[in-house]
Amino acid sequence: MLSAVRLSISLPLALAFGASGAVAQSVNHAADVSRILASPAFKAAAAQLDREHGRIVDEGIKLTEIPAPPFKEEARAREFQKMLQAAGLPDAKIDEEGNVLALRKGTHGDGKVVVVSAHLDTVFPAATDVKVKHQGSKLYAPGVGDDTMSLSVLLAFVRAMQSANIKTRDDILFVATVGEEGPGDLRGVRHLFTKGQYKNKIKSFFSIESGGVDSITNGGVGSKRYRVTFNGPGGHSFGAFGLVNPMFALGQAASEFSRIQVAASPKTTYSIGVIGGGTSVNSIPLSGWMEVDMRSESMPDLKRVEDRMLKIMQEAAEGENFARSTKEGKITAEAKLIGDRPAGTTDVKTDLAQFAKAAVEAGGYKVSYRWSSTDSNLPMSLGIPALTIGRSAPDRSGRSHSLDEWIDVEKEPMVKAVTTSLSIVLAATGME
Amino acid sequence: MLSAVRLSISLPLALAFGASGAVAQSVNHAADVSRILASPAFKAAAAQLDREHGRIVDEGIKLTEIPAPPFKEEARAREFQKMLQAAGLPDAKIDEEGNVLALRKGTHGDGKVVVVSAHLDTVFPAATDVKVKHQGSKLYAPGVGDDTMSLSVLLAFVRAMQSANIKTRDDILFVATVGEEGPGDLRGVRHLFTKGQYKNKIKSFFSIESGGVDSITNGGVGSKRYRVTFNGPGGHSFGAFGLVNPMFALGQAASEFSRIQVAASPKTTYSIGVIGGGTSVNSIPLSGWMEVDMRSESMPDLKRVEDRMLKIMQEAAEGENFARSTKEGKITAEAKLIGDRPAGTTDVKTDLAQFAKAAVEAGGYKVSYRWSSTDSNLPMSLGIPALTIGRSAPDRSGRSHSLDEWIDVEKEPMVKAVTTSLSIVLAATGME
Numbered sequence: 001m002l003s004a005v006r007l008s009i010s011l012p013l014a015l016a017f018g019a020s021g022a023v024a025q026s027v028n029h030a031a032d033v034s035r036i037l038a039s040p041a042f043k044a045a046a047a048q049l050d051r052e053h054g055r056i057v058d059e060g061i062k063l064t065e066i067p068a069p070p071f072k073e074e075a076r077a078r079e080f081q082k083m084l085q086a087a088g089l090p091d092a093k094i095d096e097e098g099n100v101l102a103l104r105k106g107t108h109g110d111g112k113v114v115v116v117s118a119h120l121d122t123v124f125p126a127a128t129d130v131k132v133k134h135q136g137s138k139l140y141a142p143g144v145g146d147d148t149m150s151l152s153v154l155l156a157f158v159r160a161m162q163s164a165n166i167k168t169r170d171d172i173l174f175v176a177t178v179g180e181e182g183p184g185d186l187r188g189v190r191h192l193f194t195k196g197q198y199k200n201k202i203k204s205f206f207s208i209e210s211g212g213v214d215s216i217t218n219g220g221v222g223s224k225r226y227r228v229t230f231n232g233p234g235g236h237s238f239g240a241f242g243l244v245n246p247m248f249a250l251g252q253a254a255s256e257f258s259r260i261q262v263a264a265s266p267k268t269t270y271s272i273g274v275i276g277g278g279t280s281v282n283s284i285p286l287s288g289w290m291e292v293d294m295r296s297e298s299m300p301d302l303k304r305v306e307d308r309m310l311k312i313m314q315e316a317a318e319g320e321n322f323a324r325s326t327k328e329g330k331i332t333a334e335a336k337l338i339g340d341r342p343a344g345t346t347d348v349k350t351d352l353a354q355f356a357k358a359a360v361e362a363g364g365y366k367v368s369y370r371w372s373s374t375d376s377n378l379p380m381s382l383g384i385p386a387l388t389i390g391r392s393a394p395d396r397s398g399r400s401h402s403l404d405e406w407i408d409v410e411k412e413p414m415v416k417a418v419t420t421s422l423s424i425v426l427a428a429t430g431m432e
Numbered sequence: 433m434l435s436a437v438r439l440s441i442s443l444p445l446a447l448a449f450g451a452s453g454a455v456a457q458s459v460n461h462a463a464d465v466s467r468i469l470a471s472p473a474f475k476a477a478a479a480q481l482d483r484e485h486g487r488i489v490d491e492g493i494k495l496t497e498i499p500a501p502p503f504k505e506e507a508r509a510r511e512f513q514k515m516l517q518a519a520g521l522p523d524a525k526i527d528e529e530g531n532v533l534a535l536r537k538g539t540h541g542d543g544k545v546v547v548v549s550a551h552l553d554t555v556f557p558a559a560t561d562v563k564v565k566h567q568g569s570k571l572y573a574p575g576v577g578d579d580t581m582s583l584s585v586l587l588a589f590v591r592a593m594q595s596a597n598i599k600t601r602d603d604i605l606f607v608a609t610v611g612e613e614g615p616g617d618l619r620g621v622r623h624l625f626t627k628g629q630y631k632n633k634i635k636s637f638f639s640i641e642s643g644g645v646d647s648i649t650n651g652g653v654g655s656k657r658y659r660v661t662f663n664g665p666g667g668h669s670f671g672a673f674g675l676v677n678p679m680f681a682l683g684q685a686a687s688e689f690s691r692i693q694v695a696a697s698p699k700t701t702y703s704i705g706v707i708g709g710g711t712s713v714n715s716i717p718l719s720g721w722m723e724v725d726m727r728s729e730s731m732p733d734l735k736r737v738e739d740r741m742l743k744i745m746q747e748a749a750e751g752e753n754f755a756r757s758t759k760e761g762k763i764t765a766e767a768k769l770i771g772d773r774p775a776g777t778t779d780v781k782t783d784l785a786q787f788a789k790a791a792v793e794a795g796g797y798k799v800s801y802r803w804s805s806t807d808s809n810l811p812m813s814l815g816i817p818a819l820t821i822g823r824s825a826p827d828r829s830g831r832s833h834s835l836d837e838w839i840d841v842e843k844e845p846m847v848k849a850v851t852t853s854l855s856i857v858l859a860a861t862g863m864e
Contacts, residue, residue: 070712123712182714221670225713234834237725238653238805241701247722248704251686258680258755269673272680272720273713278706280502280555281657281723281771282614282805283833285705290679291713293669323690328831339713373670373714399760401715402666 027351029358033427037362042426044164046419052156056418057139057409059083060152061132064144069128070183073098073120080120080151080176087155088162089174097191098178101198104161106170107432112203113173114429116157118150119180119188119207119375123401137410145210145397145407151176153208153391157422169430173198180207180375182225182273182293185339189375193382204352205386206425207375210407212394213417213424214365216356218346218387220377221267221295224306225339228253228313229277229289230320233329237282244324244331247278250288253316253333257292260308266297267371270305291338297371299343310335341373344380352385355427363420365394391421459783461790465859469794474858476596478851484588488850489571489841491515492584493564496576501560502615505530505552512552512583512608519587520594521606529623530610533630536593538602539864544635545605546861548589550582551612551620551639551807555833569842577642577829577839583608585640585823589854601862605630612639612807614657614705614725617771621807625814636784637818638857639807642839644826645849645856646797648788650778650819652809653699653727656738657771660685660745661709661721662752665761669714676756676763679710682720685748685765689724692740698729699803702737723770729803731775742767773805776812784817787859795852797826823853 036042049056063083068076081100084092092102100120103113122143124130132141154174160166177188189207192198209217230246230253254272262268270292277288292309296302317333346353348369360367372388379386393413399405408414468474481488500508513532516524524534532552535545554575556562564573586606592598609620621639624630641649662678662685686704694700702724709720724741728734749765778785780801792799804820811818825845831837840846 123715125711128711182712223670223714235831236833237703237705238655238699238701238727239832241699241703245690245703247686247707248690250707251683251690251704254679254683255687258677258683258752267670267673269670271669271673271677271714271716272683272710273669273715273717274710275679275682275717275720276708278704278723279557279560280614280833281705281725282655282703283555283705284703285707286835288704288707291710293713295670320690399667400671401668401712403718 029354033355033358033362033423036423036426036431041164041166045160045166045422048160048163049156049419050415052159053411053415056152056156059155060149061139063151064132064141064148065130067126067128067130068121069124069126070121070179070181072126073178076120077176083155084158084174087158089158095191095196097188099188099192100176102174104172104174106168106172106429108169109171112201113171113198115173115175115202115205116154116425117175117177117207117375118154119147119177120151121178121181121184123181138406138408140404140406142403142405145405146400147209149407150208150210150391153418153421156418157425160422166426167432168426169432172429177375182339186341186375186378189378193378202379202384204428205376205379205384207388208391208421209374209388210392210397210400211390212392212396213363213390213420214360214394215368215370215390216353216360216387217370217372217374217376218348218353219297219371220344220380221297221371221373222299222302222343223293223295223339223341223373224302224337225291225293226335227289227291227338228333228335229287230317230331230333231287232331234286235284235328237284240284242325243284243328244320244326245284246288246331247285249316249320249331250290252319253313254290256312256316257309260305262305266301268296268298268301268305270294295373341377342381344377346380346385346387350385352387352428356387356389356424359420359424359427362423363416389421389424391418393417461786465787465790465794465855468855468858468863473596473598477592477598477854480592480595481588481851482847484591485843485847488584488588491587492581493571495583496564496573496580497562499558499560499562500553501556501558502553502611502613504558505610508552509608509610515587516590516606519590521590527623527628529620531620531624532608534606536604536606538600538604538861540601541603544633545603545630547605547607547634547637548586548857549607549609549639549807550586551579551609552583553610553613553616555613570838570840572836572838574835574837577837578832579641581839582640582642582823585850585853588850589857592854598858599864600858601864604861609807614771618773618807618810621810625810634816636860637808637811637816639820640823640853641806641820642824642829642832643822644824644828645795645822645852646792646826647800647802647822648785648792648819649802649804649806649808650780650785651729651803652776652812653729653803653805654731654734654775655725655727655771655773655805656734656769657723657725658767659721659723659770660765660767661719662749662763662765663719664763666718667716667760669716672716674757675716675760676752676758677716678720678763679717681748681752681763681765682722684751685745686722688744688748689741692737694737695733698733700728700730700733700737702726727805773809774813776809778812778817778819782817784819784860788819788821788856791852791856791859794855795848821853821856823850825849
């Protein structure tokens, strides 16, 4: 009864904070986290994470070395499904989109689930060497941190909860998503929330990523991605010299794009990630293209950069058509939207964020809030509380999305971070 | 004797014209061509070319539809070898480099040969659709003109000479070369002149190309080709925003390169033919590259553009290192020479050029001299008389090196041009 009264009092406040989930003034989050950390079951789970450090690392390496380029996560998904089944969730399955899902029932499930997820895919193309290299306690490999070691941590969570017989109020849906990175355009998590069997049944969402556990991502950076193609008539590089060349328009566009000025806050960024076109050195090519990525913490700022980019592309085509002959045809610029991630936020006053903050602080870390572009963007944009949380000690990973990506797996700081990460999940799902 | 005297008189003149072959004032080229054209044997050969028009076209289509990308001419070479054997030169073989060679002995061979060649390769990559499309008397296909139909014309030459029992003074070496186009960098003809069994045994050289028979290429345009790569540290497009991006340097370089001013004469050209780099839209890439082609009728002008291009590349890297952070590493620019074609000329006063001019004029065409970059560059640069000649009527081909390349095979103008082309070869090789 009491709690019902409190809920009715807090309702106007919740509405005041909009769609980011119920704001609960009623719960003492820090006290609840303390209770959990002091419980024999949690201590048993923590002890198991400590004993299993080597296994977490080994399984992370094993999964890292199964390539999982965008749209080609299947081999890794199948292996992860098996590992999740072996970890204690025999019903783990792969959904229509390729996500791996496994439900762990709670004691007082309300028909809704809390998702605890990591992503299967990496940014790296199929041919990338994904062999893990060791250097002291550092592991180097494309994708080892972002986000493969988190998959291994999910497995460790499940094993620890099973062996310590941990009970949570809420049903937990463990998920390994496909398509978190660039070209995937959140296809896995989008399917989960808008098409799959748990559509409308997810009440909150965690994505576990490579970063430090002290850093809580409660802002989803919006992004727009385009493939811009300049087409022209082509021709012989000597015989047809003087005709418009799409590469010159492309170069001019890239150069002008590089001169856009953006504010440091709200953080807004832009990049050219991939470029291509042409078939032989001695031909004026038929086309040249580039893939551009624009992101912002602010939707208006994102729109501003997007509009400018689109204008630059048109001007570059026009400039080339003015500079050289169009007698065989003009340069045209075509911009195709290939990625469109909604922005969103999870209010720091939501239960979800408050539990996360309390657990991180109980672990002895100083919380910082961040904006990023992760699977959490999708639920955030739908008004469903979502956080992307870390599972490593601060500053123990780096060079994400580059071939020299690394993480440090030194035992003590890693186990402490993983344990803290688990405590966030257990606090938010109502460990008994 | 008379001719010996005349030769001794003309010697100082020959020396005055340098290494472009003996200048013969002694021969009445036009009269010799008239004699050939009036001969029953030539008339029989011409009649056969007329009868075989359909076959020439069909064999050209057949060869066009066997892809022959740079470095992958083998399938087409094998087929052409068989066809050449069937045409009457059973000893046709493929040399170490991949060229198809077949010798037709002359009556007074001096141990040296006159090469009559066309090239096997096209500029188009392996996946290109090379199916020939018909539109009236026009054939559309990548490579159909440049230079595949010339291979078919070589076969027709051989059949016509065999069936009309034509005798030439000189040995003729029919050759289908590999590597004429861009990346091949003249590897076929280079092998022929510098390594193969006919090294030092070639006294003059014809390359038969797509253009009008009225146009004689006696100038070999020099070219320099580079693959320029910008390397940088890479990183996450949002997290590492602010780091140097190789694509921005590439864009700036391409844009600045496009602004180079060149004289119309001596003709000097530049182009970006292929561009690439990066692996995912949401990563700052490790590298971006472009392949540039620079050509000139003048070696000093070529050097001037080359020097400027190399400077632009360095400046673009420096500019990017100044514009953004280098804390994870700098942008570097690396320029690799991937093509280096010597320039050269064949003096219009050489016997070779005089016979060609007389035969073209006897065909009723008005001669024009041209510069181009063809297999003839190599012998020209060695001081061996060489010409690239056409085999179609004027303005009956176009859009070379583009996907909508075409030739017009209308019977009467085509047969007339092919016959004239044959008369050039027969005049130069001393038809009896």
